[in-house]
Amino acid sequence: MHEILSAARMRAADQATIAGGIPGIELMEAAGRAVAEAAKAMAPDGLVHVLCGPGNNGGDGFVAARLLAEAGRPVSLSLLGARDRLRGDAALAAARWTGPVHPAGPDLPAAALLIDALFGVGLDRPIEGLAAEIVAAVNAAPAPVLAVDVPSGLDADSGQPTGPVIEAEATVTFFRKKPGHLLEPGRSLRGTLELAQIGIADAVLAETGIDGHENVPALWARALPRLTGAAHKYTRGHVAVVSGPATRTGAARLAAGAALRAGAGLVTLASPGSALLVNAAHLTAVMLARMDGPGDLSALLADPRYTAAVLGPGMGLGPEARALTEAALAAPAALVLDADALTQFADDPDRLFSAIAARPAPVALTPHAGEFARLFPDLAKLPLKTGRARAAAERSGAVLVLKGADTVIAAPDGRLAINANAPPWLATAGSGDVLAGIAGGLLGQGMPALEAAAAAVWMHGAAANEVGPGLIAEDLAPALRPVLATLIDRNGRRT
Ligand SMILES: NC(=O)C1=CN([C@@H]2O[C@H](COP(=O)(O)OP(=O)(O)OC[C@H]3O[C@@H](n4cnc5c(N)ncnc54)[C@H](OP(=O)(O)O)[C@@H]3O)[C@@H](O)[C@H]2O)[C@@H](O)CC1
Numbered sequence: 001m002h003e004i005l006s007a008a009r010m011r012a013a014d015q016a017t018i019a020g021g022i023p024g025i026e027l028m029e030a031a032g033r034a035v036a037e038a039a040k041a042m043a044p045d046g047l048v049h050v051l052c053g054p055g056n057n058g059g060d061g062f063v064a065a066r067l068l069a070e071a072g073r074p075v076s077l078s079l080l081g082a083r084d085r086l087r088g089d090a091a092l093a094a095a096r097w098t099g100p101v102h103p104a105g106p107d108l109p110a111a112a113l114l115i116d117a118l119f120g121v122g123l124d125r126p127i128e129g130l131a132a133e134i135v136a137a138v139n140a141a142p143a144p145v146l147a148v149d150v151p152s153g154l155d156a157d158s159g160q161p162t163g164p165v166i167e168a169e170a171t172v173t174f175f176r177k178k179p180g181h182l183l184e185p186g187r188s189l190r191g192t193l194e195l196a197q198i199g200i201a202d203a204v205l206a207e208t209g210i211d212g213h214e215n216v217p218a219l220w221a222r223a224l225p226r227l228t229g230a231a232h233k234y235t236r237g238h239v240a241v242v243s244g245p246a247t248r249t250g251a252a253r254l255a256a257g258a259a260l261r262a263g264a265g266l267v268t269l270a271s272p273g274s275a276l277l278v279n280a281a282h283l284t285a286v287m288l289a290r291m292d293g294p295g296d297l298s299a300l301l302a303d304p305r306y307t308a309a310v311l312g313p314g315m316g317l318g319p320e321a322r323a324l325t326e327a328a329l330a331a332p333a334a335l336v337l338d339a340d341a342l343t344q345f346a347d348d349p350d351r352l353f354s355a356i357a358a359r360p361a362p363v364a365l366t367p368h369a370g371e372f373a374r375l376f377p378d379l380a381k382l383p384l385k386t387g388r389a390r391a392a393a394e395r396s397g398a399v400l401v402l403k404g405a406d407t408v409i410a411a412p413d414g415r416l417a418i419n420a421n422a423p424p425w426l427a428t429a430g431s432g433d434v435l436a437g438i439a440g441g442l443l444g445q446g447m448p449a450l451e452a453a454a455a456a457v458w459m460h461g462a463a464a465n466e467v468g469p470g471l472i473a474e475d476l477a478p479a480l481r482p483v484l485a486t487l488i489d490r491n492g493r494r495t
């Protein structure tokens with residue numbers, strides 16, 4: 001259920017189902033039924049007004065209107081375009097509606113609920129003219145809006161509005177979610193999302209392929225580190241986190257604390273001598289090692305007990321800082337490169353990618369959009385965030401975590417997950433450092449890189465939800481405890 005389908009793949013799934021013998025009108029009846037049920041739940045009484053468009057999305061609206069009327073609800077319906085221009089299943093669905101069909105316009109009746117069945121995945125250009133006036137009127141109306149499949153005007157693949165767009169309280173979509181339901185601003189515009197099954201068999205996915213998954217625990221829960229009674233701290237991995245200079249140490253400590261909380265057996269902060277005292281004053285369970293330059297870091301990481309290292313948070317730019325990252329790239333540990341450790345390679349990204357290609361252990365890169373554009377200036381111009389992440393993972397050979405409200409995680413082999421559990425109060429200084437630490441903690445426990453990165457992003461969002469508004473980055477690591485408790489039971493088993 002967590003696969004994601006683009007508009008084109010969704011059409012292919014519809015078509016394959018119809019070719020397999022299930023008439024399209026049956027799918028449309030099932031879709032309309034799901035919309036009608038959602039409408040009843042949203043507005044238990046009062047008028048439901050259904051706005052139908054000229055394609056099959058409008059067809060779903062005709063079905064929902066009929067079923068609501070049959071259930072005794074007052075229903076009115078308006079159609080954008082001429083009734084005799086309706087084709088195929090939409091024409092069939094309209095023929096089964098026996099109530100009046102009003103011409104659609106911006107004058108809306110006072111309704112308890114508006115159903116937006118104007119445009120679905122067939123939208124292929126910006127909404128203009130009369131349709132745009134209707135969209136504006138719907139958004140200005142006091143009634144809540146239930147969108148059919150996608151809020152009209154939203155591009156189902158990118159999550160971007162093509163122009164004027166409906167702001168929905170809720171959306172019912174069919175068979176599988178579309179990328180635009182999870183990518184911002186689509187995720188905000190669609191309101192709550194219900195996934196309805198309409199008679200398309202899961203088996204069609206083998207034929208259509210998928211565009212990725214929603215990032216949910218089912219994707220990676222089986223890869224979580226398994227704790228047995230025989231565990232000792234060295235079986236749980238040792239993570240090194242590289243500290244910045246004396247005036248910029250907080251970010252690395254945030255990452256180190258998060259790595260420990262994510263389950264690493266030991267975490268050592270590798271600190272320049274000049275920053276040792278300030279770091280020491282703030283650390284307890286996290287250990288401290290003096291590290292003055294790339295030679296020291298290479299020597300530290302040559303110890304095979306170091307299973308992962310995190311570089312970037314508060315690290316700084318310039319040749320010395322970059323030499324540290326080069327030393328880490330040459331070491332055997334798995335790596336998380338974040339923030340400055342990415343920007344250090346802005347002048348020569350290929351050098352980073354060839355170092356990644358040459359090392360046996362995995363690397364996760366965790367850029368936000370700005371850092372991404374420095375490493376992948378050409379890819380930053382691609383229209384889809386999913387496409388940007390996928391192409392960057394392929395080029396770099398690393399697992400790519402393209403952060404934001406809608407973080408996308410991509411592997412070089414094409415696997416991809418879109419994260420949708422992060423609340424906006426995560427947008428606060430230092431929260432990215434915590435994410436890098438969680439990822440390092442999971443990688444250090446031997447979790448495969450895509451799974452570790454996806455799990456880290458999900459846990460980060462879940463921890464932020466535990467904390468709630470008012471969150472500061474320091475709150476996140478403690479909040480991992482209740483999150484981990486939902487994933488791992490008291491016997492150390494994955495739940
Ligand atoms: N049997 C099935 O396949 C099932 C499909 N299902 C449902 O069908 C939906 C997809 O239906 P769809 O493909 O007919 O496209 P849809 O979203 O209704 O819009 C296309 C229409 O709008 C027009 N148009 C486009 N852009 C426009 C614009 N900016 N401004 C103005 N007009 C514009 C375009 O006409 P054009 O002018 O381009 O000729 C065309 O008439 C899907 O989201 C789901 O809800 C479910 O019932 C399950 C079974």
Ligand SMILES: Nc1ncnc2c1ncn2[C@@H]1O[C@H](COP(=O)(O)OP(=O)(O)O)[C@@H](O)[C@H]1O
Nearest residue numbers: 368404405422423424426427429430431432433
């Ligand atoms: N609006 C938002 N909603 C949810 N998560 C967000 C939002 N904005 C940022 N985040 C998350 O917060 C973190 C910010 O990281 P980053 O940009 O590196 O900031 P910093 O360097 O201050 O830690 C990322 O994990 C990102 O996914």
Ligand SMILES: [K+]
Nearest residue numbers: 119148150152
């Ligand atoms: K719609």
